[in-house]
Amino acid sequence: MKEYYITDDGIKLHAKLDMPEDYTEGQKCPLVIVIHGLTGHMEEPHITALARLFNEMGAASLRVEMYGHGKSDGAFGNHNLFKWLNNAMTVTDYAKALPFVTDLYVCGHSQGGAATIFLAGMKPEDFKAILPLSPATMIPEGARTGREFGYDFDPDHVPDEVPVNTEQKVSGNYIRAAQMLDMDWAIQHYTGPVLILHGDEDEAIPVHYSQKAAEKYSDARLVIISGDDHCYNYHLDKVLDAVREFMARYL
Numbered sequence: 001m002k003e004y005y006i007t008d009d010g011i012k013l014h015a016k017l018d019m020p021e022d023y024t025e026g027q028k029c030p031l032v033i034v035i036h037g038l039t040g041h042m043e044e045p046h047i048t049a050l051a052r053l054f055n056e057m058g059a060a061s062l063r064v065e066m067y068g069h070g071k072s073d074g075a076f077g078n079h080n081l082f083k084w085l086n087n088a089m090t091v092t093d094y095a096k097a098l099p100f101v102t103d104l105y106v107c108g109h110s111q112g113g114a115a116t117i118f119l120a121g122m123k124p125e126d127f128k129a130i131l132p133l134s135p136a137t138m139i140p141e142g143a144r145t146g147r148e149f150g151y152d153f154d155p156d157h158v159p160d161e162v163p164v165n166t167e168q169k170v171s172g173n174y175i176r177a178a179q180m181l182d183m184d185w186a187i188q189h190y191t192g193p194v195l196i197l198h199g200d201e202d203e204a205i206p207v208h209y210s211q212k213a214a215e216k217y218s219d220a221r222l223v224i225i226s227g228d229d230h231c232y233n234y235h236l237d238k239v240l241d242a243v244r245e246f247m248a249r250y251l
Contacts, residue, residue, distance in 0.1 A: 033095055088106075105130065109134055199229050
């Protein structure tokens with residue numbers, strides 16, 4: 001494991017690169033960028049389990065903490081999806097330039113899943129396949145209609161702060177940035193293989209959002225994890241089985 005920082009326009013992003021099992025120096029292999037969700041970080045159980053699975057299957061995994069999260073620069077309250085997407089594009093360019101990398105994939109959870117969808121739409125030629133997990137595809141819609149994180153506001157007069165939970169808030173700029181993002185455009189601009197996973201008891205993002213997203217992709221498979229929540233606290237093994245089956249087609 002190599003731990004370091006990737007710099008995006010002066011912002012240091014905490015990263016961990018894990019190579020495949022039995023990797024030897026000079027060998028080439030695929031790489032999967034793994035992105036956590038809102039309020040999350042790279043050491044969450046579902047994130048580390050995914051990274052290990054990719055390593056077991058012969059791919060390197062690059063876990064990166066986005067702006068305002070984990071050990072990366074930036075205050076949580078000042079983050080927004082514009083900043084995350086710029087981070088993600090910088091990380092993609094970094095990963096592409098690594099001398100051992102053959103094919104590139106991206107796997108993101110929740111807000112990281114939304115970032116995965118946007119990233120693939122912006123850089124469709126860079127990814128052989130993408131894996132949005134419990135993707136927060138409703139963020140732009142909620143920002144435009146005036147309901148985000150269960151909090152109601154006037155979308156034409158965005159407040160200075162919006163609560164994410166009982167302890168954390170984001171600035172109104174988070175909402176303003178999200179209002180400008182077009183999820184459908186991003187989906188239409190990526191035509192490669194897509195695996196979407198979602199728990200049918202997700203308490204944060206209703207599963208129907210992923211059902212609608214899967215219908216809009218040209219090549220998507222939706223796997224619904226019965227009896228599981230947003231972070232797969234009950235059936236993570238089923239998540240890994242679905243990812244393993246999907247990735248086995250490409251690795």
